[in-house]
Amino acid sequence: xxxxxxxxxxxxxxxxxxxxxxxxxxxxxxxxxxxxxxxxxxxxxxxxxxxxxxxxxxxxxxxxxxxxxxxxxxxxxxxxxxxxxxxxxxxxxxxxxxxxxxxxxxxxxxxxxxxxxxxxx
Numbered sequence: 001x002x003x004x005x006x007x008x009x010x011x012x013x014x015x016x017x018x019x020x021x022x023x024x025x026x027x028x029x030x031x032x033x034x035x036x037x038x039x040x041x042x043x044x045x046x047x048x049x050x051x052x053x054x055x056x057x058x059x060x061x062x063x064x065x066x067x068x069x070x071x072x073x074x075x076x077x078x079x080x081x082x083x084x085x086x087x088x089x090x091x092x093x094x095x096x097x098x099x100x101x102x103x104x105x106x107x108x109x110x111x112x113x114x115x116x117x118x119x120x121x
Contacts, residue, residue, distance in 0.1 A: 007055045012102040015054050019098035022047050023091040026066070030088045035077065041070035047094060058111060059097050065118035066090050083118075090114035 022043040029040045048063035066087050073079040079087065093110035100108055 007101070009102070009104075011054050012098075015050055015056070016095075016098040016102035018050060019047060019059075019095045023095035026091040027088050030079075030084050030091075037070050037074040037077075037079075041067055041074055044070055051094075051098070054101075056098070056101055058107065058115065059094055059101075062090055062094050062097075062111060062115050062118070065115070066094075069118065086114070086117045090118055 025043050026040050029036065034040070044063050044067035048060050048067055051057075051060035051063055069079065069083055069087055089110070093108060093114040096108045097111040100106065
């Protein structure tokens with residue numbers, strides 16, 4: 001089958017709600033300088049899986065990059081220099097990207113920016 005089937009609108013809506021909740025947890029953890037990096041990593045991991053399952057590959061990739069940084073932070077006890085803000089921006093972009101997908105809108109430019117930032121470092 002060469003044609004892609006569009007993701008189910010109800011699944012996209014459900015994912016957008018999940019993404020908002022999980023990204024809020026990540027952003028709040030980063031804002032309060034938590035050292036519970038496993039919880040944050042777990043939230044990013046769940047986002048990666050669900051985004052992939054509903055066919056939002058770029059959002060899944062973004063969540064995977066966030067997860068990678070948070071897994072590293074779990075090992076080292078700290079988020080490497082300057083990345084806290086970038087991960088927080090990525091969480092916001094991911095949440096906005098999921099909402100846009102649920103509304104049938106174009107992916108926000110911040111998704112691409114966050115992918116580039118997290119991928120390059």
